[in-house]
Amino acid sequence: MTMSPSQQSSANNPSVDQQSAWAQARYIISENVVTFGAFLLFFVFVLFALFGNAIAPYNPLTSNATIALSPPTAAHWFGTDDLGRDVLSRVIVATRLDLGIAVVAVALSFFLGSILGTCAGYLGGWPDRIISRIIDTIMAFPLFILAMGLVAALGNTVENIIYATAVINLPLYTRVVRSEILIRRDAGYVEAARLAGNGPLRIMAMHLFPNVLPVMMVHISLNMGWAILNAAGLSFIGLGVRPPTPEWGIMVAEGATYIVSGEWWLAIFPGAILMLAVFCFNLLGDGLRDLVDPRMRT
Amino acid sequence: MRSFVSNNTSLLSIRNISLEFRTRTGTVHALENISFHINPGETVGIVGESGSGKSVLALAIMGILDRAGHITAGEILWAPNSTTTQNLLHTSEKAFRQLRGKELSMIFQNPRTALNPIRKVGKQIADVLRCHTSLPRAQLKPHALDLLSKVKIPDPKQRYDAYPYELSGGLCQRIMIALALACGPKLLIADEPTTGLDVTTQATVMNLLKDLATEQQMATVVITHDLALASEYCDRILVMHAGHLIESAPTRHLFTSPRHLYSSKLYVASPYLLISIDDLIPIHVNLPDLRHPDLPPCRFVSRCDRATDKCHTQPLPQIQITETHQVSCWHPLGRNDDIGMMSDE
Amino acid sequence: MNNSPLLQVTDLTKYFPVSSRKTAWPFGKKTDQALHAVDGINLTIRPGESVGLVGESGCGKSTLIRVISRLLEPTSGEICFNNTLINQIPVSTFARSPYRADIQMVFQDHSDSLNPRFTAFHTITEPIKRLGTPTKILNSKQRLKARAEELAEQVGLPVELLSRYPHQLSGGQKARVGIARAIALNPKLLILDEPTSALDVSVQAVILRLLADLREQLNMSYLFISHDLNVVRLLCDHILVMYLGKLVETGPTDTIFNHPSHPYTQALVSAIPSFTTQPNSFSRLSEAAARSPIDPSIHVCRLYGRCPKGEDICQQQQPTLQPIDDKHQVACHYADTPT
Numbered sequence: 001m002t003m004s005p006s007q008q009s010s011a012n013n014p015s016v017d018q019q020s021a022w023a024q025a026r027y028i029i030s031e032n033v034v035t036f037g038a039f040l041l042f043f044v045f046v047l048f049a050l051f052g053n054a055i056a057p058y059n060p061l062t063s064n065a066t067i068a069l070s071p072p073t074a075a076h077w078f079g080t081d082d083l084g085r086d087v088l089s090r091v092i093v094a095t096r097l098d099l100g101i102a103v104v105a106v107a108l109s110f111f112l113g114s115i116l117g118t119c120a121g122y123l124g125g126w127p128d129r130i131i132s133r134i135i136d137t138i139m140a141f142p143l144f145i146l147a148m149g150l151v152a153a154l155g156n157t158v159e160n161i162i163y164a165t166a167v168i169n170l171p172l173y174t175r176v177v178r179s180e181i182l183i184r185r186d187a188g189y190v191e192a193a194r195l196a197g198n199g200p201l202r203i204m205a206m207h208l209f210p211n212v213l214p215v216m217m218v219h220i221s222l223n224m225g226w227a228i229l230n231a232a233g234l235s236f237i238g239l240g241v242r243p244p245t246p247e248w249g250i251m252v253a254e255g256a257t258y259i260v261s262g263e264w265w266l267a268i269f270p271g272a273i274l275m276l277a278v279f280c281f282n283l284l285g286d287g288l289r290d291l292v293d294p295r296m297r298t
Numbered sequence: 299m300r301s302f303v304s305n306n307t308s309l310l311s312i313r314n315i316s317l318e319f320r321t322r323t324g325t326v327h328a329l330e331n332i333s334f335h336i337n338p339g340e341t342v343g344i345v346g347e348s349g350s351g352k353s354v355l356a357l358a359i360m361g362i363l364d365r366a367g368h369i370t371a372g373e374i375l376w377a378p379n380s381t382t383t384q385n386l387l388h389t390s391e392k393a394f395r396q397l398r399g400k401e402l403s404m405i406f407q408n409p410r411t412a413l414n415p416i417r418k419v420g421k422q423i424a425d426v427l428r429c430h431t432s433l434p435r436a437q438l439k440p441h442a443l444d445l446l447s448k449v450k451i452p453d454p455k456q457r458y459d460a461y462p463y464e465l466s467g468g469l470c471q472r473i474m475i476a477l478a479l480a481c482g483p484k485l486l487i488a489d490e491p492t493t494g495l496d497v498t499t500q501a502t503v504m505n506l507l508k509d510l511a512t513e514q515q516m517a518t519v520v521i522t523h524d525l526a527l528a529s530e531y532c533d534r535i536l537v538m539h540a541g542h543l544i545e546s547a548p549t550r551h552l553f554t555s556p557r558h559l560y561s562s563k564l565y566v567a568s569p570y571l572l573i574s575i576d577d578l579i580p581i582h583v584n585l586p587d588l589r590h591p592d593l594p595p596c597r598f599v600s601r602c603d604r605a606t607d608k609c610h611t612q613p614l615p616q617i618q619i620t621e622t623h624q625v626s627c628w629h630p631l632g633r634n635d636d637i638g639m640m641s642d643e
Numbered sequence: 644m645n646n647s648p649l650l651q652v653t654d655l656t657k658y659f660p661v662s663s664r665k666t667a668w669p670f671g672k673k674t675d676q677a678l679h680a681v682d683g684i685n686l687t688i689r690p691g692e693s694v695g696l697v698g699e700s701g702c703g704k705s706t707l708i709r710v711i712s713r714l715l716e717p718t719s720g721e722i723c724f725n726n727t728l729i730n731q732i733p734v735s736t737f738a739r740s741p742y743r744a745d746i747q748m749v750f751q752d753h754s755d756s757l758n759p760r761f762t763a764f765h766t767i768t769e770p771i772k773r774l775g776t777p778t779k780i781l782n783s784k785q786r787l788k789a790r791a792e793e794l795a796e797q798v799g800l801p802v803e804l805l806s807r808y809p810h811q812l813s814g815g816q817k818a819r820v821g822i823a824r825a826i827a828l829n830p831k832l833l834i835l836d837e838p839t840s841a842l843d844v845s846v847q848a849v850i851l852r853l854l855a856d857l858r859e860q861l862n863m864s865y866l867f868i869s870h871d872l873n874v875v876r877l878l879c880d881h882i883l884v885m886y887l888g889k890l891v892e893t894g895p896t897d898t899i900f901n902h903p904s905h906p907y908t909q910a911l912v913s914a915i916p917s918f919t920t921q922p923n924s925f926s927r928l929s930e931a932a933a934r935s936p937i938d939p940s941i942h943v944c945r946l947y948g949r950c951p952k953g954e955d956i957c958q959q960q961q962p963t964l965q966p967i968d969d970k971h972q973v974a975c976h977y978a979d980t981p982t
Contacts, residue, residue: 188756191714192766192824195748197738197773210760348814348843452932467700494840496699496870498928501914523843526916567848575855575877578848 035287041280048095056089060246069263079265081251082258087265090246091273097247098277101158102227105165110220112166113173118204118212120174121181132178135171143168144233151239161240165230169223176219180212221285225278232274248274308335308377309517310359310485315372317351317358324589328354329541331614332372336485341511341518343528343549345564346538349588352521355538356487360404361386361394376402378484400430403478407490409470413462419473420446420458426480445476449506468499472506479510486511487519492527504531525568529553534622537561540586540597542614547623557619557630560598596627604629647726649864650688650711650832655720657681657703657710661937676938680706682888684720685964688832693858693865695879695896697872697911701933703888704868708834711866712746713737725831744774747830751837753817757809764805767791767823774828794823797860799853815846822853826861833858834866839874851877873915876900881970884908887936887945890964894971904967904978906950927951944976952977 048055058076064084072079078087120131138146150164184190185208193207232249235241241250248270255266317329329351336342344352357363359374374386378401386394406412414422423442427433433441439458446454449472462470471491478486488507492500508531511518522528528535528549535552537545537560545558556562566579586597595613599605606629614626658677680703688694698704709715711722713734722730724742732740747770750756757766768787795802798819809817818838825833835854839847855878858865869875875882875896882899884892884907892905903909910928928949939945944957956976964972967980 188750188752189758189761189766191709192748192750192756192821193758193769194714194738195712195743195746196770196824197743198769199738200735202773207758211758347845497872498699498910498914501916502927504916523845524916525844530916564845567845575852578852578877 032287034283038280038283038287041276042284045095045099045277045280048092049099050096052093052096056086056092058086058089060085060090060093061244069258069266071263072265078269079263081255081266087251087269090251091248091270094246094248094251094270095273095277097158097241097245098228098231098249098274101162101165101231102224105162105169105231106220106223106227108162108166109169110173110216110223113170114177114209114212114216116170117174117177118181118209121178122185122200122204122208128178131174135174138167139171144230147230147234148237148239151234156239156242158240161231161234164234165227168230169227172219172223173216177209177212177216180215181208184208184211217288218285221281221288225281228274228277228281307337307380308375309338310336311373311375311377312355312359313373313375315355315358315374316370317354317363318368318370319364319366320368321366321589324591326588327541327593328367328588329358332541332543333616334536334543334546336517336519338484338517339511339515340534341508341520341532343520343522343532343535344538345522345525345528345535347523349540350538351541352538353489356404356489356519356521359386359487360398360402361389361391362398396430399426399478399483400481401483402485402487403481403483404487404489405471405474405478405491407493409467409474410462410465412474413470415462418459418461419465420460423473423476423480426477430481442476442480445480446473448510449473449476449479450502451476466499467495468503471495471499471503475503475506475510479514479516482514483516485517485519487521489521490523491520492522492524500527507531525564537564541588542597542626544598544627545623545625547619547625551620551623555632557617557623557625557632558598558627559602559604559631562631648687648723649690649692649725650686650866651721651723652684652686652711653721653723655681655684655707655710655722656718657706657715658718678937679888679939680936681710681717682939684885684888684890686883686890686893688864688866690831690864691858691862692881693867693879695867695869695875695882696885697869697875697882698885699870701887701936702885703936704885705836707885708748708836708866708868712748712834713743744770744828745831746834747825747828747832748834748836749821749825749838752841753814753821754809756821757817759809762806762808763795763800763812763820764788764791766820767794767805767827770824770827790827794827795819797826797857798823799849814842815849818842818846818850819853822850822857826857826863829861830863832866833863834868836868837870840869840871847874854878871915872900872911884911887934887939889945890974891946892971892973892975893964894968898968898971902979904971904973904980905975906952906977907946909979910951 062085064080066084067076067080068082068084070076070080076086076088078091081087081090116131116135120128147164147168150167151160154160154163181204190203190207193203198207228248231240232247232252235247235249236253238253241247243250243254251270252267252274255263255268255270258264258266259268312335313333315329315332316327319326319328332351332355334342344355346352354363354367358367358369363369369387372387375383376386376397377383386397389397413419420439420442423445424438427438427441428435443454443458446457451457451469451472457465457469462473465473486507491507492503495503504527507518507520510516520528520532529552532549534546534548536543537552537558539560545552545556545561547557552561553565556565563579566577586593586600588597594610596602596605596609599609602609608628612628615628617625617627617630619625619630619632657680659680661676661678682703684707686694696704696707706715710717713722713729713732716734717730720730721728724746727742729737729740729742732742737743757763761769768791771787771790791805792802795805800816800819800823804812804816809820812820822838838854839850842850851874854865857863858878865878867875867879872882879896882894882896883890884899884905886907892899892903892908899908900912903912907928928946928951932948934943934945934948942959942961944950944953944961947953947957950957954977960976962974962976964974965978966972967978
């Protein structure tokens with residue numbers, strides 16, 4: 001009930017906090033240098049994904065047997081692989097595929113999981129029981145094995161990797177959204193929404209879900225990191241993406257055999273970039289939540 | 299800890315305390331030049347609106363201020379007996395922990411959240427006993443049960459094993475009182491002890507506090523925004539406004555002849571005295587922003603219709619109306635030829 | 644003036660099923676019990692009248708108002724609003740019925756009752772957008788803005804605060820937003836669920852004055868819930884005292900305040916802190932726990948055990964509301980009769 005002194009003061013002083021969204025974003029970024037760094041890195045990755053082919057110094061598919069397996073030099077920053085292809089170029093171009101798979105898979109599971117979770121949480125009763133049992137069934141399987149099984153059953157294509165990743169990712173969103181909705185279901189503003197003439201659908205979509213969104217932002221970002229790893233992992237074991245398409249997982253797989261013989265750069269560089277991408281998304285989640293949740297704007 | 303012989307009979311002396319909070323959006327001058335004392339065994343009420351600084355004052359006394367809070371001036375002298383005095387601000391955290399719960403206790407506003415939700419309430423009382431007394435383990439439970447019946451909890455044996463969520467608000471508040479009084483402290487600070495409780499429960503809790511205080515000869519500080527509550531249960535009332543202590547008087551005097559405009563306005567804004575809704579006169583205009591770097595010396599000027607130039611420029615005086623009644627105002631209400639005008643400069 | 648009541652509640656009950664097992668599954672037999680939250684309430688509110696409903700927490704007043712405002716289905720009983728039996732309209736479709744706009748509510752916890760992601764403007768205009776008649780939504784953006792500003796002025800909310808989020812508003816400002824939202828469609832009946840109990844005493848005064856002024860301006864009826872008799876005294880013409888799901892005393896405000904007859908009402912009145920009374924002078928209820936609302940006996944008076952009075956007849960025959968005076972009713976075998 002009692003307001004902190006700064007809260008009460010801001011209630012009386014509009015000039016202090018009625019800044020534009022841009023000014024606030026700038027302020028938050030300046031407060032968190034690490035988040036800012038993650039943002040920059042994210043933009044770099046997006047650039048690579050969109051313009052990879054133009055940025056890459058060499059054609060990722062051109063092989064040149066004469067310079068195969070050469071270590072990092074001025075001409076080839078990341079060295080060359082067993083077929084003489086420039087590792088740097090391949091790493092840059094691979095960004096599009098890895099990021100693309102992750103984004104689509106996460107978007108799919110977020111969309112479907114949110115709908116299922118909101119219905120289960122708000123409506124309760126039979127919808128909740130049915131949805132929860134389906135999710136429990138999915139979770140009963142070791143998820144990676146399930147993904148492998150799905151890809152093997154549906155066919156070895158990139159689309160199927162996306163679907164498989166989305167399916168095994170579904171429980172996370174459904175459960176998180178369901179529990180967040182459960183927390184807020186009996187809040188005063190939900191009753192007020194009913195008094196204002198809102199039906200259950202509107203309440204779920206316009207009143208409840210927007211409050212769950214900030215929490216989901218963090219989950220989405222963390223999840224992206226996981227999705228990238230998942231896609232790379234499936235490719236690592238030979239499912240989905242096929243050579244010669246450059247993809248971080250495949251590159252690590254192919255380069256693994258060469259580590260023993262001393263050609264470390266084939267596996268290390270793709271692996272390092274993979275790690276950097278996951279790291280970047282993890283940091284991003286926190287920063288995103290600061291921007292999206294109005295309560296953090298003080 | 300400095301000890302020296304003191305001829306001061308006060309249990310707790312607050313002298314010229316100023317406190318600020320350093321936040322992202324500026325420094326909040328939460329308290330300025332607060333001075334008062336508490337005598338052993340008396341019940342003092344601290345009354346004020348939200349944001350007046352009363353809770354923050356309590357936290358400062360107990361040494362549990364937020365990290366952002368800094369006491370910039372003054373001292374808090376604690377004199378549990380006539381031979382030792384210590385400045386609580388210079389007491390180390392380790393030494394303070396010996397005091398907290400044992401000699402100085404506090405109960406909080408929302409009793410259910412102040413109790414550990416996953417620990418049985420009886421056990422929580424036993425914890426306090428174990429921490430501050432040298433009772434053998436076998437004695438802890440009987441002592442705790444004894445305390446539970448002292449705070450008039452029906453069926454203490456059964457309630458010992460209850461969790462906070464199983465108890466009503468009133469019962470939780472009594473558990474908190476039992477926790478606070480377990481080691482017989484000399485001073486109890488009650489921060490809004492009855493907010494959120496029903497009117498009948500409020501009365502029972504306050505009566506309980508009053509009875510226990512008399513029995514254990516304990517001084518009580520009751521912090522509340524409810525002037526009627528303070529008037530009924532406290533011997534003396536301190537009125538706070540925007541971080542200033544503006545008036546302090548025995549309850550009867552404050553009720554019959556308030557000298558600060560704010561105190562009199564508080565009475566008229568309270569629903570208890572009034573016959574009809576038309577008698578209710580709210581205090582309009584909001585509290586000043588305490589982050590403002592150039593606050594006027596009297597923070598009530600914007601809400602005061604008696605303010606003059608003096609009020610905008612001169613620092614607040616401390617005018618002694620009677621030996622026990624003080625007011626911080628250049629133009630106090632009532633007769634102007636009062637005895638003993640004493641400025642604090 | 645139209646004398647037919649705006650709201651007439653007859654024999655309203657609401658029971659919540661509570662199942663319990665004496666011993667762990669699968670050995671114990673599962674017994675179905677019911678929590679009698681509201682147990683046979685009759686009340687009447689006339690157009691323009693302000694009725695106060697007083698009782699401690701757990702007495703069922705929150706459940707009662709949620710049944711009346713059609714957020715919950717009653718177990719039995721009738722709710723007649725504006726000569727229509729609205730209890731026959733199921734809760735799930737009530738949001739679309741024409742009566743939805745006429746019964747609105749102001750909540751106790753102002754922070755909880757505002758959607759943290761809605762600006763004050765959005766919160767206030769939501770009922771208008773959902774329930775306003777087509778002519779009101781015509782020229783939607785300008786009219787909506789104008790209406791929101793009009794409402795803000797009516798409740799004393801500075802217009803520039805309309806673009807703020809709840810966490811940027813003080814307690815009193817949030818209360819005003821809640822009130823503006825509730826009166827946006829000029830409801831005939833406004834139910835107020837302890838609207839000032841979470842506010843500072845000084846802010847309470849402002850909000851109470853506001854509510855009194857609004858009632859006159861908009862000619863609404865109030866059903867004002869509180870556990871604080873003093874607040875109810877200032878705003879209400881008629882008071883109902885509720886205990887454990889039943890009404891124990893009803894009457895005009897002055898009568899209840901000056902001549903309470905039921906022991907529970909007497910305890911409530913004397914528990915109010917005042918500047919003049921001394922502590923410990925109030926007529927006390929005993930420290931015993933209240934009776935359980937789960938499957939209460941139909942023979943025993945609900946207050947028996949806590950009541951300062953209490954004889955054998957109180958255990959054998961439950962008292963019912965009997966008139967002891969014009970408009971004054973008490974449910975007690977030993978009610979104090981007016982001198």
